[in-house]
Amino acid sequence: MIAQRLRVAAYAVCTRDEHVLLARFVSADSSACHWTLPGGGVEHAEDPYDAVVREVAEETGYQVRVEHLLGVHSRTRYVPLGAADAAELHMLAIYYRVRITGGDLRHETGGSTDRAQWTPLASVAELERSVVVDAGLALHRGLPPSGHVPPIEMSELLRH
Template sequence: MTTHRPRVGAYGLCISDGQVLLTRFTPPDGTDGHWSLPGGGVEHGEDPLDAVVREVREETGYEVVVDRLLGVDSRTRRVTRDGAGSVELHGIGIFYRVRIAGGRLRHEVNGSSDLAAWFPVDEVPRLARATFVDVGLALERTEPLDGHVPPVPAGGLLRS
C-alpha cells in the first residue's frame, strides 16, 4: 500500500570562522550515520522559527538567534517502512541562518543525533551527509531572492 506523507522541517545553518555546525544523524537500525544540519520536524502548531531554535538547542546545546530566512526546499522521495509498505515522503525544509547567542557545544542525549561538531566548510564535500546540508550551503552562498536553489541530486556521499 502506498501512502503520501508530508514532513516539514526547520534547519539552522550556523557558520563561524569558516566552520559549519553539523550534527550526526544515527539511524535506528544501527547502520552508519551521516552528518546533517541541526534541525528537524516542526511540531503541530509550532512556528518554524521556534522549531529551529528548539532543535538546535536540543541537538547541540547552543542557544541561537535567527538572523535570516535563507529559503525553502521541497522534494519527494519514496521510502520503505518496516511493515508499512512504501511511503511517498514530501519533505519541505525551511532553512535559516542562525548565530550562537549562548550555551556550549554538547551532544544530544536520547535523540536522533549522537554527535555535534564544527567542520571547515571546505571539508563538507568529503563527509557522508544529508542532501539538505548542501541545500543550506547553496542558499547561504547564492542568497537567491526567491529563496530557491535548483534541486541537489542525491548520490555519492549525499543521503536523500
C-alpha cells in the first residue's frame, strides 16, 4: 500500500562575501550526511516565517531577519515505511533570504545537523548536498517573479 505524506519545510539562503551558510545534515542512524541550507520542518501551527528563524538559530547559532520570500520548490520521492509499505513523500520547501542580526556561528548538538559553515559559492557544486541547496540558490540568483524554479536534475552529488 502506498500512503501519501506531506512535509512542509522552511529554508534560509544567507550569503556574504561570495559564501553561503550551510549546515551538514546527518541521518538518524548517522550512516550518511550531506550539506543543506539551514532550515527544516515547520511544526504544527507554526508560521514558516517563524520556522526559518527558529531553524537557523538551532542549526547555526545565528539570529536572523527575513528579508525576502524567494519562492517555493516542490518535489516527491518514495520512502519505505516497513516491510511491505511505502509512502510517496511530497516535500514542499519555502525559501527565504535572511540577514544575520546577531549570534555567533556554532554547530548544533542533539539535532539533525552536526556542523555549520560558510562555504564559497564557487565550491557548492563539488559538495554532496541536498537538492534544497540548488533550488534555494537558483531562487536567490534568479529571483523569478513566479517564485518557481524548474525541477532540479538529480546527479551523483545531490540528495533528496
